[in-house]
Amino acid sequence: MTTTTTTPALTITPSRVLRSEWHKLRTLRSTWITVLTSAALLLGVGILMGATYTSDGGDSDVDTVVLTLYGSQLGGIALAVLGILVTAGEYATGMIRASLTAVPRRLPVLWAKAAVYTATVLTVSLLTALLTFVTAQAFLSDTDQAASLTDDGVLAAVAGNAAGVTLLGLIALGLGAALRSVPGAIGAFVGGVLIVPEILGMLPYEAMDTVVRYFPTQAAGALGSATPLPGAASPGAALLALLLWAAAALAIPALLLNRRDV
Amino acid sequence: MIRAENLTKRYGDTTVVQDLSFSVRPGSVTGFLGPNGAGKSTTLRMILGLDAPTRGRATVDGHPYAAHRAPLTHVGALLEARSVHPGRSARHHLMALAHTHGIPRARVERVLALAGLTHVAHKRVKGFSLGMGQRLGIAAALLGDPATVVLDEPVNGLDPEGVLWIRTLLRNLAAEGRTVLVSSHLMSEMALTADHLIVIGKGRLLADTTVDELVRTSGGASVRVVTPEADRLRTLLPGARITAEAPDTLLVTGLEAPEIGRAAAAHAVPLHELTPQAASLEQAFMDLTRDAVEYQGASA
Numbered sequence: 001m002t003t004t005t006t007t008p009a010l011t012i013t014p015s016r017v018l019r020s021e022w023h024k025l026r027t028l029r030s031t032w033i034t035v036l037t038s039a040a041l042l043l044g045v046g047i048l049m050g051a052t053y054t055s056d057g058g059d060s061d062v063d064t065v066v067l068t069l070y071g072s073q074l075g076g077i078a079l080a081v082l083g084i085l086v087t088a089g090e091y092a093t094g095m096i097r098a099s100l101t102a103v104p105r106r107l108p109v110l111w112a113k114a115a116v117y118t119a120t121v122l123t124v125s126l127l128t129a130l131l132t133f134v135t136a137q138a139f140l141s142d143t144d145q146a147a148s149l150t151d152d153g154v155l156a157a158v159a160g161n162a163a164g165v166t167l168l169g170l171i172a173l174g175l176g177a178a179l180r181s182v183p184g185a186i187g188a189f190v191g192g193v194l195i196v197p198e199i200l201g202m203l204p205y206e207a208m209d210t211v212v213r214y215f216p217t218q219a220a221g222a223l224g225s226a227t228p229l230p231g232a233a234s235p236g237a238a239l240l241a242l243l244l245w246a247a248a249a250l251a252i253p254a255l256l257l258n259r260r261d262v
Numbered sequence: 263m264i265r266a267e268n269l270t271k272r273y274g275d276t277t278v279v280q281d282l283s284f285s286v287r288p289g290s291v292t293g294f295l296g297p298n299g300a301g302k303s304t305t306l307r308m309i310l311g312l313d314a315p316t317r318g319r320a321t322v323d324g325h326p327y328a329a330h331r332a333p334l335t336h337v338g339a340l341l342e343a344r345s346v347h348p349g350r351s352a353r354h355h356l357m358a359l360a361h362t363h364g365i366p367r368a369r370v371e372r373v374l375a376l377a378g379l380t381h382v383a384h385k386r387v388k389g390f391s392l393g394m395g396q397r398l399g400i401a402a403a404l405l406g407d408p409a410t411v412v413l414d415e416p417v418n419g420l421d422p423e424g425v426l427w428i429r430t431l432l433r434n435l436a437a438e439g440r441t442v443l444v445s446s447h448l449m450s451e452m453a454l455t456a457d458h459l460i461v462i463g464k465g466r467l468l469a470d471t472t473v474d475e476l477v478r479t480s481g482g483a484s485v486r487v488v489t490p491e492a493d494r495l496r497t498l499l500p501g502a503r504i505t506a507e508a509p510d511t512l513l514v515t516g517l518e519a520p521e522i523g524r525a526a527a528a529h530a531v532p533l534h535e536l537t538p539q540a541a542s543l544e545q546a547f548m549d550l551t552r553d554a555v556e557y558q559g560a561s562a
């Protein structure tokens with residue numbers, strides 16, 4: 001055991017923790033399953049939307065990016081599950097004890113998880129969204145939903161869709177880290193992020209509508225539309241709101257991480 | 263070198279570890295013993311910075327575990343609870359841990375070989391037996407070539423060959439000058455492996471001693487005396503602790519066999535049997551922890 005021929009400095013560095021988290025992410029089947037599921041849902045629903053669309057079907061006023069990337073709502077759930085598995089999954093399996101023994105200052109692990117997840121999910125979502133838009137448009141060329149990536153606001157909306165999905169997933173990752181339970185975090189995400197704002201939005205209060213448009217799902221919707229949606233936040237405000245939600249969702253487990261026993 | 267100073271851990275109202283101070287020195291195997299629920303695992307988790315002490319502190323090589331810039335090179339640990347993602351292969355699990363410190367791939371292969379896991383390293387941990395899981399935990403503990411090794415019940419689930427492997431491994435690690443702390447609730451196992459013993463019960467320190475010393479001082483060594491005049495013999499042995507096993511059989515503690523024999527001869531008490539009973543380590547351990555057993559089985 002004295003035969004280690006090691007590089008001079010064996011120490012923890014932020015880039016090494018990143019590398020470790022990247023290694024962890026790519027060596028689990030659940031990562032591939034959730035990522036491929038989300039891509040398949042986005043592409044599949046996009047093709048379905050394009051292939052079945054008719055100009056006189058009553059959907060002419062639907063934004064073309066919203067229409068073609070409709071599958072991102074379902075695909076986003078798969079990616080949110082991935083976010084939860086990245087954090088809460090380690091508590092469920094006990095892996096967190098190994099992770100935090102290796103990096104006992106703890107916070108770098110959370111930041112690295114968030115960073116690796118964001119980079120991966122944003123890249124995959126963006127590429128899939130571009131592919132889906134272009135593919136769906138191949139079916140839509142003769143309809144009133146014909147559009148190209150170079151049209152006003154289209155590329156920004158496609159990118160916005162991917163950013164929205166990624167930030168929603170980051171919120172899920174934060175919930176997983178705070179609640180330390182996979183089912184608990186999935187419940188909190190579906191209930192608190194997806195359903196509750198819908199219910200609040202249906203209440204007959206003017207002020208409630210204004211508030212709800214800055215909630216995560218609603219903000220993500222505004223980000224992914226090439227034309228302004230009625231009663232939605234502006235893309236800039238929506239992006240800011242989502243970033244703040246994601247920051248808050250990470251700040252809470254970050255504050256708890258060094259206070260709680262593992 | 264591990265040092266615990268007044269370590270105390272409370273969960274709610276229950277104090278699980280109380281005012282525990284000890285140090286573990288390099289170059290020998292130190293057994294960490296106590297009955298179930300004594301607080302061994304909790305103490306080890308505090309040493310590793312996983313649980314925060316309610317009071318007191320634990321240091322490794324002079325610093326709290328979390329203060330080390332390369333903790334895996336100071337302390338390698340096998341925890342009681344599984345600490346592996348079952349969906350990852352053994353090699354990827356070790357590689358992920360190695361990356362945090364920049365530990366090279368060759369070292370991962372080395373500890374895999376050392377633990378006898380090379381041929382299953384590509385398999386997901388999900389399919390591992392209890393013993394293979396323990397071996398993976400030990401491979402992870404040795405990953406950083408640490409100066410201190412902390413193992414919580416390492417022989418759990420191992421077959422006789424595995425137990426022997428652990429025993430040899432621990433002896434070798436200590437011989438290389440490392441600090442080795444091993445918990446167990448089996449005194450017999452520790453008797454074969456450990457040089458030094460730290461015994462706790464109900465979270466308190468009961469003994470910090472060597473194996474030999476423990477047997478000697480436990481007061482467990484006694485003499486069995488069979489005599490038809492048991493009652494008369496009792497009166498001839500002042501200062502000894504005497505219990506009656508049967509009407510004609512006494513167990514005498516605190517006096518050696520020759521002294522008892524002499525006293526009996528002097529007063530013409532016939533002896534049918536006079537047998538020194540060597541206290542086993544197991545007995546010494548039971549004596550020590552009798553009052554501190556958390557979950558005592560009712561005896562029939």
Ligand SMILES: Nc1ncnc2c1ncn2[C@@H]1O[C@H](COP(=O)(O)OP(=O)(O)OP(=O)(O)O)[C@@H](O)[C@H]1O
Pocket residue numbers: 273278296297298299300301302303304305342447
């Ligand atoms: N997180 C916790 N919350 C509440 N109680 C706990 C917690 N962890 C441990 N305990 C309690 O603390 C006591 C000591 O537990 P610990 O696991 O440290 O004992 P041990 O000496 O390792 O026992 P064993 O030989 O069975 O492994 C037990 O009564 C246990 O129930």
Ligand SMILES: [Mg+2]
Pocket residue numbers: 302303304342414
């Ligand atoms: Mg234990």
